[in-house]
Amino acid sequence: xxxxxxxxxxxxxxxxxxxxxxxxxxxxxxxxxxxxxxxxxxxxxxxxxxxxxxxxxxxxxxxxxxxxxxxxxxxxxxxxxxxxxxxxxxxxxxxxxxxxxxxxxxxxxxxxxxxxx
Amino acid sequence: xxxxxxxxxxxxxxxxxxxxxxxxxxxxxxxxxxxxxxxxxxxxxxxxxxxxxxxxxxxxxxxxxxxxxxxxxxxxxxxxxxxxxxxxxxxxxxxxxxxxxxxxxxxxxx
Numbered sequence: 001x002x003x004x005x006x007x008x009x010x011x012x013x014x015x016x017x018x019x020x021x022x023x024x025x026x027x028x029x030x031x032x033x034x035x036x037x038x039x040x041x042x043x044x045x046x047x048x049x050x051x052x053x054x055x056x057x058x059x060x061x062x063x064x065x066x067x068x069x070x071x072x073x074x075x076x077x078x079x080x081x082x083x084x085x086x087x088x089x090x091x092x093x094x095x096x097x098x099x100x101x102x103x104x105x106x107x108x109x110x111x112x113x114x115x116x117x
Numbered sequence: 118x119x120x121x122x123x124x125x126x127x128x129x130x131x132x133x134x135x136x137x138x139x140x141x142x143x144x145x146x147x148x149x150x151x152x153x154x155x156x157x158x159x160x161x162x163x164x165x166x167x168x169x170x171x172x173x174x175x176x177x178x179x180x181x182x183x184x185x186x187x188x189x190x191x192x193x194x195x196x197x198x199x200x201x202x203x204x205x206x207x208x209x210x211x212x213x214x215x216x217x218x219x220x221x222x223x224x225x226x227x
Contacts, residue, residue: 035216037163044120044221045155045163045206050214059214062118095162102210103153103168110162 002026002106004096009111016086016115022079022096022108030054030074033099036081038092039110046092049081050099063089086115121145121207121219128225134195137222139207140188145217147188151210154183154192157221158203166205167192194224202226 008020020036036048049070050059058070069082079096093112097104122140129135139146139154146152152170155163165174167183170190180195190209194201207219 037218045157045208045218046120047208047216047218050216057214061215101168101172102149102151102216103165103208104155104163105165105168105174107162107164 004108006108006111009113011114014117017084020081029077034079037095040092091115123219123222126223129197130227136193139190139219145209145211149210152190153208155206156203
């Protein structure tokens with residue numbers, strides 16, 4: 001069974017930092033691109049970042065470029081999102097998801113990040 | 118990286134069919150056959166319902182179908198059931214290894 005479990009969310013001050021983790025199991029992690037998608041309270045989904053299977057390529061939505069870094073450790077079956085210089089508008093539930101055929105076919109349960117002044 | 122456009126709401130009675138549209142541009146929907154649709158119940162993670170415009174993952178009922186014409190994609194739910202009431206989001210590959218989502222449509226089963 002494919003499982004993705006996010007952790008690391010919480011309350012952080014504006015301009016602060018937070019590192020999210022996503023532990024995966026049930027599939028060959030090193031064979032798949034992975035993504036982070038977020039959802040602000042009461043709002044829609046927003047694609048945040050994607051990383052190639054071997055970690056050699058990383059892509060971001062414009063609003064987080066230079067502030068967020070996606071990474072992975074294939075030996076640990078784990079995906080990460082380092083978030084720096086956090087803003088109020090970064091408050092959201094952050095989901096990690098597996099990418100297959102250009103779609104997110106498996107999702108974690110999400111972890112809530114709240115940015116407060 | 119502009120969001121795709123979806124109607125905020127849609128509705129239908131049990132047994133009826135409803136179609137949700139998703140409009141983008143030639144840079145996303147119109148440029149690639151990589152449109153996907155997600156169902157999200159309140160407080161839950163999204164679930165993939167359609168990928169590559171028309172394909173259904175294993176376990177998704179064949180009442181759900183997808184299509185695309187030009188810069189607009191559509192999700193049709195036939196034989197509406199109470200459990201289909203949820204938010205639905207479209208998404209498209211937008212080139213250069215980026216993706217974009219629609220704003221979401223709340224489907225109500227009357």
